[in-house]
Amino acid sequence: MATEKGNTPDRTAIIALTRNGARMARTLAGAFDREYTLFLDRRFREDADEDGDAFESFDLPLRPVVERAFAEYSSLVLFLSAGATIRLLAPLLESKQVDPAVVCVDDAGAFCVSLISGHVGGADQLAQEVARHLGAKAVITSASHATGTLAVDLLGREFGWRVIADSTALTRASAAVINGQPVGIWQGAGEPGWWPHETPLPENITVYPALDDLAASACNAALIITDTTGALDTLLADKITVVYRPRSLVVGMGCRRGVPVEELESLLAETFQENGLSLECLAGIATAEIKRGEPGLEQLAERHGVPLSFFQAEELNEVFETSPGAVTSKSERAHGLVGVWGVAEPAALLTAGAGELLVTRKKTARATIAIARRNFDAAEGSS
Incomplete structure (x- = not known):
């Protein structure tokens, strides 16, 4: 079973079991800015210097290696097909709140697929990073990424904002954003640059200058960025509400x-x-x-x-x-x-x-x- 992210060191397991995979894994490791451990099939260990904390060789079967990495690392990059990766991971999956980010890369190095924990775990970002280092194409299927809209569970993450909402509210608010339902945002504190794109916000998302204006609107969902603890439940009783706590x-x-x-x-x-x-x-x-x-x-x-x-x-x-x-x-x-x-x-x-x-x-x-x-x-x- 995976340990919670807060208790898992921020490091990446890079795992390869083919000759091509081992070659690409070495390339990735050489370019990585992250802390990592390189796991290579013993048959493709090329250099006696490949030793120490950053390198481990293994003998097949692969499953024990993946199970250990899944429990001990915050992210995994597997040079393996998506189907094989899914079969290995299926018994280990718990929830996106605790599962590590998983990216798989095909043996030709053409595609880097964000497979598990794309948003919360950061697999989408990791896939883009791996693709950049390998000259590959990142494959990201998260709805907000594919449609170019706002990701409710990622808003303000780069600034260290904390999201205050249960999983049901997050899911419903995300669905409202993706399905084009009216969504309102009010910001009372925190960094202003939370929408990083040059294009305007999608038409169904409106930023309100006053909280009362948002409360009186017909919005299905309300995204509130605030450092105060007012009675939002009463004011926004008819709306799906997600609160963000900036470090303000x-x-x-x-x-x-x-x-x-x-x-x-x-x-x-x-x-x-x-x-x-x-x-x-x-x-x-x-x-x-x-x-x-x-x-x-x-x-x-x-x-x-x-x-x-x-x-x-x-x-x-x-x-x-x-x-x-x-x-x-x-x-x-x-x-x-x-x-x-x-x-x-x-x-x-x-x-x-x-x-x-x-x-x-x-x-x-x-x-x-x-x-x-x-x-x-x-x-x-x-x-």
């Missing part, structure tokens, strides 16, 4: 020395909940340089899988001079202790590239927090 919120935080991570976690969660914000949208935590090495802050960032950034006192103090309206007030106590007029608010603003705070400073006995929403337009303009 940054936290500025200051604390006294030795404050335990549990206390900081409680402050973080409480502040997000009070302000109707989703912790799934946390993009980073920022503080003063003097707090580098503070265990509680380091552990908090690690818990949430986000970077912890630091600003010099001069950078933090400059915000009070250049953007006095964006911060609430100077702290004489903080200036006396660590040489800054404040930490949480200016750190959040600097990290977000924003001109205003989403949540002004909240203070407890031993810590402070402020929240800003990332300014993606400014980030794009500076790149």
